[in-house]
Amino acid sequence: MSDRPFWAADDYAGGRPIRVDGGIRIHATKGAVARTWWSARFLTVLEQLGVGGRLSRGRTYARSGQIVSLDIDAGAAVALVQGTRPQPYRVRIGLGVWDKPQWRRVEQALAADAWYAAALLAGTVPPEIEELLDGLGLSLFPAAGDDLAQDxxxxxxxxxxxxxxxxxxVLAERCDTDPFTLLALRGRDRTTLLERLRTERDRAAGADSASGPAALADLLDDFWTAPPGGAAAPRPPETAPDAVLDQVPEPGLRSGRDTLTDLLRPVYRALADPARVG
Structure with missing residues (x-):
């Protein structure tokens, strides 16, 4: 009997993985996978942690749809990935969850400026959020090797x-289309986080109104008066012009190796830049 492990012939003889019908695949059929700064930052952090150098091994699997399922919850992303064996492999990527006091500080900081919630709902992650979290002693992305588990x-x-x-x-591209993905891994899903932010804002509004009707009347007297020196205009969330293409299912139409999304992406970007259209 051969001394080779029983699985060697299946996994190390160059066998082709079993094709998956309807598997989860990334939209990027060529070139860079990340389309936004935060998903690119996620991949860059992985490289800094010594993971990125080996990521290319899975690019073909991700593009060919070998991922059978993917579930994202507090602390972990769990997936089934089809390889050369009939039984898919179980993959788990873990990220440290923030505890209750840490999340309370995050929620209070985000609720203090409604622009953060507006930006996330618009499908973008403002770069300022990294600085905000850094001031709280936290990081949205994996901060060290022991902050990331791989099984x-x-x-x-x-x-x-x-x-x-x-x-x-797939996680990097999921972050592109849903910026709440990393926050969900840290312990707050989209619905729960927005509800808590609303609660924090209501609590702050209640504290402001506790001074009584006289204070409210004073505020109404000055409601139409511009503040000294003018007020800064609200900052609109920065959303990529082609972000809408990532929010809809990939059409089945193709032109050679290019998907319809790949062909439409430069059109959306050009329409958002009048100088280029002209």
Whole structure:
């Protein structure tokens, strides 16, 4: 009997993975996967933690739709990835969850400026959020090796294996289309976070109104009076012109290797730049 492990012939003889019908795949069929600064930052952080150099192993899996399922919850993204064996591999990527006192500080800081919630709802992550969290002693992205866990049921001893790497790519693109993804991994899903921010704003408004009707009347007298020196205009969330293409399912139409989304993306960007259109 051969001394080789029983799984060697399946996983290390160059066998092709079993094709998945309707598998989860990234939209980027060529070039860079990340389309926004925050998903690019996520991949850059992985490189700094020594993960990024091996990510290319999973690019083909991510583009060919080998991921059967992906569930994102507080502290972990769990996926099934189809390899060369009939049974898909179970992949888990863990990220440290912020505790209650930490989340309370985050919620109070975000509620103090409604622009942050507006930006997230508009599908973007303002760069200022990194500075805000840094001031609280927290990081949206993995801060160190022990802040990131990687597990796969495949026999490959290399970390990350191609199955883990494929899920990292899908996570990066999921962050592109839903900026609440990283916050969900840190412990607050979209619905819960928005409800807590609303509660914090209501609590702050109640404290402001506690001074009584006389104070409210004083405020009404000055309601139409511009503040000294003028007030800064509200900052609109910065949304990429082609972001809407990431919010809808990928059409089945293709032109060679290019998807319809790939062909429409430069059109949306050009329309957002009058100088280029002219």
């Amino acid at each position: 796969c049921s495949c026999p490959d001893a290399t970390v990350p294996c191609k199955h883990l790497a494929a899920v990292f790519y």
